[in-house]
Amino acid sequence: MSSTGSKTTSYGELTDSGPNRMSAPASETRRWVSEPPRRTLDDVRQQAAQSVAIQAIQEAEDVDGSKVGVVITLSRSSGERFLKLIAESISQVLQSKRFLFAVAAPSAVPQEPCPFLFCGSSETFVERAGLLINSKFLSRIIDSVHISRGMWVGSARGLTETSYDELAFWDVVRKSVRNDIDPLVPPPGSRSVQQLLIAARARLERVTPQRAYAELHDTTTPWPIILVDIRPEFQRRVEGIIQGALIVERNMLEWRFDPRCTERYALADRYDLRILVIDQDGTTSSLAAASLHDLGMLNATDIIGGYVGWREIGLPSQIGPSVPQLARG
Structure with missing residues (x-):
């Protein structure tokens, strides 16, 4: 109990305690009687x-x-x-x-x-x-x-x-085994992930892969520009990488780009830093870029279509030397 x-x-x-032992028939006259299956x-x-x-x-x-x-x-x-x-x-x-x-x-x-x-x-x-x-x-x-x-x-x-x-x-x-909660009756004030995504993108001026590639090669802009790949390691290993992109997995993004944080990169010492966030398909990157806006990094945005869109239009996978991490300030 x-x-x-x-x-x-x-x-x-x-x-198993061994086969059942049965005694032999008492006489030859009983041999015709069939034994029950063991x-x-x-x-x-x-x-x-x-x-x-x-x-x-x-x-x-x-x-x-x-x-x-x-x-x-x-x-x-x-x-x-x-x-x-x-x-x-x-x-x-x-x-x-x-x-x-x-x-x-x-x-x-x-x-x-x-x-x-x-x-x-x-x-x-x-x-x-x-x-x-x-x-x-x-x-x-x-x-x-x-x-x-x-x-x-x-x-x-x-x-x-x-x-x-x-x-x-x-x-x-x-x-x-508990019955599912009705997804159409959410708690007051909650939002679906799709609603969060729409709200995040309303704050951004998203760029196409072509536009991002052009910005990264533009030598006339007054602010520094950096490409940040937030995909996890296993996804980069399977799908491929963009050589030269700064690799910052999603769980560390805010700490690395908050100018007020001691864990920030040395490059993240100004609020006009242009951060182009890329993920696999252009969804998580929108939420990540909106989070950077919350830190005051209003020049941050993400790339439409993510790495899939980048690769599909044939952009080169090598912009410069690989930069997996930078010194923190």
Whole structure:
């Protein structure tokens, strides 16, 4: 019984204790009588899994019209295969209903990785559960795989060594099946990302890739001009780079270009600095440039179409030597 009042089903996996021994027929006259088929270990495991599944369903909670439950096997030798048999049995019984169950095996040795899984009636349920359990089991998840058809399988160190793990599983399954909040009824004062993007662009004089390239080569402007690439490293590695662009990932942009910040670049010591922000497709860059306006960098803007637009019109990928970082002032 869970400390929260919820029932957690526990059941041991049967292990092979050797073949059943049957006595020989008493006489030759009985040899014609056919013996009943012997049950295999797989048959026994399947029956045990079905029993666990039925008990778990009987003890499940109802959350927003969905059945939720947690199964902790008693046997510390229960492997992923047995957990999947339980999950499949639950799915068969509840195939026409909404549900989400956590099924786990306890660790036999402290900090030993042990399997667990989520099985549910929808991909959304199991995906939510997989994301939430990673946050609950920080630094403990060893492996995780989102298997199709409503199953998410993982392993974690020290599973169920404390009562916290059972509480965490219950918390995850309950929260993962809650009905969606109506996106058309947002909290007062909130704005969608599309509204934020429109508002940001209303403050900018955005430039085309051709215009940006021309500005970067213009030697007559009274202010310094710099091209800033805010794409993450993995995207630059896959998609390509513009040699000569200053690489500043998005999370550091304001700190590097606020003239009042001690972490700023030496170049960012004036408010008329012309900053041309580029991202992959020209969306995040608009929000970033608007944030620079909030700092007082009113000469900042972004490039329409981003790196994709730059590359599509055949602009060179090399403007000058690569400048991944500058000295800070």
